Structure formats: structure tokens, C-alpha cells
Amino acid sequence: MKIHETATIKAHTNKSGYYNLSLYAPQIAKAAKPGQFVMVYLDKGEHLLPRPISIYDIKEDIVTLVYVEAGAGTKAMTKWPIGHSIKILGPLGNGFTIDLLGERERVAVIGGGVGAAPLFFLTEALYRQRAKVDIYLGFRDDASSLVKPFEGFADNIKVDIGGFVTDMLPPNPGYSAILTCGPIPMMKAVADYAHSHNMPCQVSLEERMACGLGACKGCVVKTMVGYQLCCDDGPVWDSKEVKWDA
């Protein structure tokens, strides 16, 4: 169920460039699952289109998003005060498929930059399912505010600053699943790693969106079956379905 909800800002902090935006949005909080996103409406003359932002965490009625200042639209968002009401639309997209990842499974969750954000919501869910989770995160600069929350939900956490997250991956992994979100070159390297070890891999992609509802056909991703919509068919795909070089 997709909901167009008025959300009130309960907390809004900047932690070394990663903005945590906590919203009172009980309907979306109840419906959302890991890997899904919301459209955040700016509704101003210079920013008429909503911004797709992944869900970082849900605690009861509070939906928390993490974003970085990527352009003029997200820059305008950084000014929003606590108590301000905005409109959001969600939960959108398919999310990660994790139903079968139970207590006997070992899972690798691999993130880069702000791509680590949706992986926290994912990791909490995997933890509740008692899967054994290894976390690998890569950042350009210090991002301890994004790393710290993972502690307590994962068996191992490895962090790389300034290098390649894939350099930390073990030579004989034996994971039941690899779940990743981050820059395209990183995810492509993760997908290659997964394939070479014959492990299934889910990748979370992004693309410029207008409606978020599958109506405008704007946010396409090239796949083995042609163009598919990032908002509706994705944002998560089996890595073997994605045509990376398109």
C-alpha cells in the first residue's frame, strides 16, 4: 500500500555531512520494509519534483531517512527545522528479498557512502531473523555516525576509509546472500565477487525519478529484459539481471 502522508520532523541532525531526518509518519512506518524508499516533496518553484530517499530506520511511528547534500534540492532540505511538516509518499519499490535468510544463513551486507543508509534497516531485520551478518562498509571520509548503529546487530563489522570495500572481502566466503547498496562501480565489483564465488547478490540502484509510482517511465535501468523502472521494478535487483555497462 502506497501512502501520501503528512509527516512532522521530530529530529534533524547533521553528522559529518550525513543528515538524519526523523519523521512522525505512522502509516508509512507500519508498511515499510528494508530496501524501500520514500519520495520527499519539496514543492517549491525551483524544486517541483520530489526526492527519492531510502529508509534508514523505523522505530514505532518514526521513519528516519539519511541523506547527503547532493544538489540544490537536498540543500534546501537541510534547512528544515524540527516541527516542520512535509509530505512524503511511500513505502515505494520492492525492497530486499530476505524472507529465507534465517538463523542458519550467513549474509554479507556491503555498503558504500550514503548507500550504507538503507542497509541499517536491512541489518536490523536480518538480526531479528537471526541470520549471521557480516558488514562491510566503505567511505571516502570518516562516517562513524553511520557505522556505530550497526554494532550489536552484526557478527562482524569491517570499515574501509578511502580505499575499496571489496578489498576487505574474504577469499572463501560461503555466504548464502550478498546484499549491497552504494556507488555503481562498487556494486559492480561486489556483483563480480559474488558471481565468481557462485553466491546470489541483490543490488540496490538509483536513478532520477519524477513520480515514484511507475507512471512517468522516467527512472529506467537497463536490464537483461530491457528497460525496467527503478521506482517500481526496483530499486533492488538480482545482480545478474542488471546490465552494468549500459
Added chain:
Amino acid sequence: MHSLKVNLAGVELKNPICTASGTFGSGHEYAPFVNLNRLGAITVKGVSHEPWEGNPPHRTAETYGGMLNAVGLQNPSAKAFIEEDLPFLRKYDTKVIVNLCGRSLEDYIAVTEDFAGVDIDLFELNISCPNVKAGGMAMGTDPRAAEAVTKAVVARAKSPIIVKLSPNVTDIASIAKACEAGGAAGISLINSVLGMKIDIYKKKPVLGNIVGGLSGPAIKPIAVRMVYQVAKSVNLPILGMGGIATWEDAIEFIMAGATAVAVGMANFTNPSITMEILEGIEKFMAKEGITDINQIKGII
């Protein structure tokens, strides 16, 4: 009591609020946010005889007061639309307008014939898409080609044809007159305005197609002007569109000469916007003592 009923090309709409092709999918995408029964008509995403893949990404770019798109009429074909989407739409008490696309005269004829025996209220002949290489806008910018394709489609369609015009012309009235001569039952305008955006850091165009169609509030004054010019030059009903985001915008189009109006990009800014526009018009009529929406049509 006030009446919102309008007659668009022989088809009675319960009110003048419609959706613009390409911004409302096939209707079901917006069903959680809009009471589809309260729309005058739904114009669905353009369909062609064969499936079209569309253009490479990026397909959209935000601009001041609007957006560029270069989707390229991606669609799974008329046949797929008829089988998969139309039954859903027919459950609602609203009119269905199907936008027809082609790259050649033969394409337009083929897609029209795909709808033989299919219950559609109105067809919108799309000779104005700026994002397809052949056909599309090329036919909508040449009066003789516009008349020829209109004539060919009108001869084969079981429902009235309204022709969707491009604003990317010097003399919009001459194109409208050509469509009237070809037997069109109405005119819809405007399609998007050809535009371009450059990413100065990547030093590349933002759109995969390089150029795309500008829509949204930024183009509204152009659209109002063209609706006005066409209303003065042909004897056909007009479905007006181009940047309508508020009820005031919709009233402007009607005063300029539009029988009905279509909401496009504003659906992206607020998925329930069509309902808000409808309610705004009702309040305006009550306040101004307008008993029939047709009273203010073309009063300028």
C-alpha cells in the same frame, strides 16, 4: 447548484478535469491517491502498434518551475494496454482517452486499427512528441502532414479524434486548421516545449536523448496563449494543458477557450492534485455565481 459538465468532441465529461498523457500512467498508479470516478477523463500513457523501448537514461531533469523529459514513449504496445490496463480503467465511471503514437503514417494507421472493436471514448492523436526521431513532432509541425495523418486516422477510428499539437511551431493556428480540415473532432494542446540542460561539471547533457520536452508551470503562459490563438481560429473544442498546477490555472485555460483541461507534471508534485483543482473550481464557481462552467469558456 452548479454544472461542471462539458462536451468534448461529442463526449460528455462530468467535469473538465482530465489527466495529461504520460503523467498518469494507465490510471491504476494513481488510484490510491485520486478518486478516479471524479475525473472528467483519464488520458493514458501513449501507445503504439509495436512495443517501444524508449530512450536511454537519464530521462528526466528538474528545471526551474518545471522539468525536462525524454522518455521516448516507452510502452508495451496497444495490444498489451487493451489486455492489461483497459479492464481496470473500465471499472471506473470516467471517460478514457487513448493517446496514439507512431513514427510513420502506417504506424498511426496500425495503432488505430489495433483499437477496432475496443470501447474507447476518445483518441488523442499524438503528432507532437519531441522525443521520437521520426513521426512524432515532425508530423505536428507541418500542416500538410498533420492533415494527412488526421484524415487517415479519422477514417479508421470508431471514436472521435482529438489531435495533440506541438508548441514548437511558428504558427499554431495553421496546424490546428489543417487538423480541422483533416476531420479532427477536437484539438489538444500543448505538448512539451523542446529544451535542454547541461551538467556543467560532467560537461555533458543531462538527458540521455540530449534534448527533451519542458513541462510544468514554466510553460503555462505559452500554453494559455496557444489555446487562445487556436480557440480563435478553429471551430473545434479544445483540451487545454501545459503547466496546470492550481485551480486558478485551470480556470485561465477555460477562459482562454479550452472546453476541458489536463493536468500533467503537477501529478508528480502532488499525486492528489487533480482532486484539489476540482474542488477549487467548484468553490470559485460558487463564489462568482457561475452556474455552468461553460459560461466562462472562451470569454477572453
